[in-house]
Amino acid sequence: MAASSASLLSTKPSISQASLSWRRQLPPVFATISLPSRRRGGGKLVVYAMDAKPTVLVAEKLGEAGVNLLKDFANVDCSYNLTPEELCTKISLCDALIVRSGTKVTREVFESSGGRLKVVGRAGVGIDNVDLAAATEHGCLVVNAPTANTVAAAEHGIALLAAMARNVAQADASVKAGKWQRNKYVGVSLVGKTLAVMGFGKVGSEVARRAKGLGMHVIAHDPYAPADRARAIGVELVSFDEAIATADFISLHMPLTPSTNKILNDENFAKMKKGVRIVNVARGGVIDEDALVKALDAGIVAQAALDVFTEEPPAKDSKLVQHENVTVTPHLGASTMEAQEGVAIEIAEAVVGALKGELAATAVNAPMVPAEVLSELKPFVDLAEKLGRLAVQLVTGGSGVKTVKVSYASARAPDDLDTRLLRAMITKGIIEPISSVFVNLVNADFTAKQRGLRITEERILLDGSPESPLEFIQVQIANVESKFASAISETGEIKVEGRVKDGIPHLTKVGSFEVDVSLEGSIILCRQVDQPGMIGKVGSILGEENVNVSFMSVGRVAPRKHAVMAIGVDEQPSKQTLKRIGEIPAVEEFVYLKL
């Protein structure tokens, strides 16, 4: 009697039963793929032998501990330096992909995966190299490892700050070239200088803390950071203009987004103090690199220390890289032994968890639902999908399935019930039976919007003890006709309602008829004139046709008037069986619904 359950990341059809996992069986063959690329001599790439385990492609160097964790659960293919074409070719055989900043996970990658790719793990923080919109549209979860390299990045920022101020890199090159230029490489002191930290998140605040230790006066700009967190480490949050105009040193720590793209540009360099020094361990794209070269040449910017570039690696003849007042490193911020081990474990755990169907705490493009909330909601997740499936199968015509109202009846306070998961599963239940797309937690809202399906949610507040998160869920589809007229409620919508009883989802209302049938197997709904012997008649037809009945319930308006009988069946009845049921004189209408 295990409840079959919806899969959070499942492809269609949902395979798993009694769990939230979605593992797919893979064909037990070797795959040999011709590569269009010139590299590897245009040869053939043997991908790997496959078994029932999922396959994880690790496309960039990942710490050993992480790879070992992955191997316990999956086939792991470590293939580095793939061309975009090679990546697109391989990806159709992979369930997960792990990258760092050096791999562009483009829309083509998702399109080439043919729906198999279920999770992209970014072994680090910045996800600007992953096309998130495409991932979401393809129902692919993106997870990152946001904490394990924070200190490494902050330490690298401080290393660059000090190295720049004291010309360490330039002086080193000069000594190695046989020179001894003590006067040329006189530096500037850090103590007492103002450092503006742009982006006061994890890395930015660690940089600020360390810079305070060096005796600097630290200010920060971050439109979204709480002032009390800054105050707690003695940092004042200021406006963007104030930060760049008053700083002796500027250290960049914001993500690359459309609003931070080239945020340091001609206009903003012009507002800076002459002789300002800039450190960038965030993303190259936050600086307009041509504008920086101009500002360096004009002496507005005295020096820059850069770990990141718009194009990586930058062109060999890049004026910026070659500039004598610029110190560069090849995107080393996260590259410490410790950080790489930490990041590898963090991402491997997140990817394995996602492949098991668990919700990742570091999901970038899906709601994060804490484990305890998830386990509480699990039977309702199943109920939600099944109600969606039932409701949509009752539709026969009208203006199309466009407006769905979901009501959640609960004694919990409204902000104590996270309905995103339930909404996603109702959407899955509604869309999948009538289309070829697959829907999961990641792409549910997107898919609904794309199909013009409007899902509104309302809460029905109940009195009583809020032990269970929900009493019942109602799904109503408006402006449609039903193939089972009795499913239309007094207000004109198709309406189904369900509850969870002993952990099993039950259908408890169809239109205005109360029924009670567990949502397992499939269901026959039958409206009849309420009279003795009906249960026996239908039951014996099903018995004669070898269809096992798991549940039967009758809901009636009043004795001897109309009743709706809900019959749970384990097997799909043949057309002949259904015809025989329809021919029972008292049966007014009936419908067979697949769960």
Ligand SMILES: NC(=O)C1=CN([C@@H]2O[C@H](COP(=O)(O)OP(=O)(O)OC[C@H]3O[C@@H](n4cnc5c(N)ncnc54)[C@H](O)[C@@H]3O)[C@@H](O)[C@H]2O)C=CC1
């Ligand atoms: N060079 C390297 O190897 C590494 C680079 N990074 C990069 O460092 C950056 C920061 O990483 P975390 O601190 O972990 O991220 P985070 O998300 O903790 O912090 C980013 C902060 O930037 C703020 N922000 C967003 N838009 C802003 C704007 N327009 N102006 C000012 N602040 C803004 C956010 O509110 C947030 O507080 C990211 O770009 C990340 O990719 C991180 C680790 C290693």
Ligand SMILES: O=C(O)C(=O)COP(=O)(O)O
């Ligand atoms: O975590 C980040 O955002 C980084 O920039 C680190 O990049 P990496 O993993 O070293 O390629």
